[in-house]
Amino acid sequence: MSELKKSPEELKKMFEKYAAKEGDPDQLCKDELKLLIKAEFPHLLKGPTSLDDLFKELDKNGDGEVSFEEFQILIKKISQ
Ligand SMILES: [Ca+2]
Numbered sequence: 001m002s003e004l005k006k007s008p009e010e011l012k013k014m015f016e017k018y019a020a021k022e023g024d025p026d027q028l029c030k031d032e033l034k035l036l037i038k039a040e041f042p043h044l045l046k047g048p049t050s051l052d053d054l055f056k057e058l059d060k061n062g063d064g065e066v067s068f069e070e071f072q073i074l075i076k077k078i079s080q
């Protein structure tokens, strides 16, 4: 099941589950993003994209964390 077949509610729950592990419960730090990607979308890291690249791409405001809004970029990427 590598294709995105998740409802917006499921995606929000997924985000919250990983975001709550450390620090700010509404933001994904790099470690949390790594856990989420490895568990939910491992195929994303099989290409030339590294986790660092992905994190930089998602963290639009450069605060070192990925908010749920920034997480939408990943969802769009996966849905393509
Ligand atoms: Ca967090």
Ligand SMILES: [Ca+2]
Residues within 6 Å of the ligand: 058, 059, 060, 061, 062, 063, 064, 065, 066, 067, 070
């Ligand atoms: Ca951010």
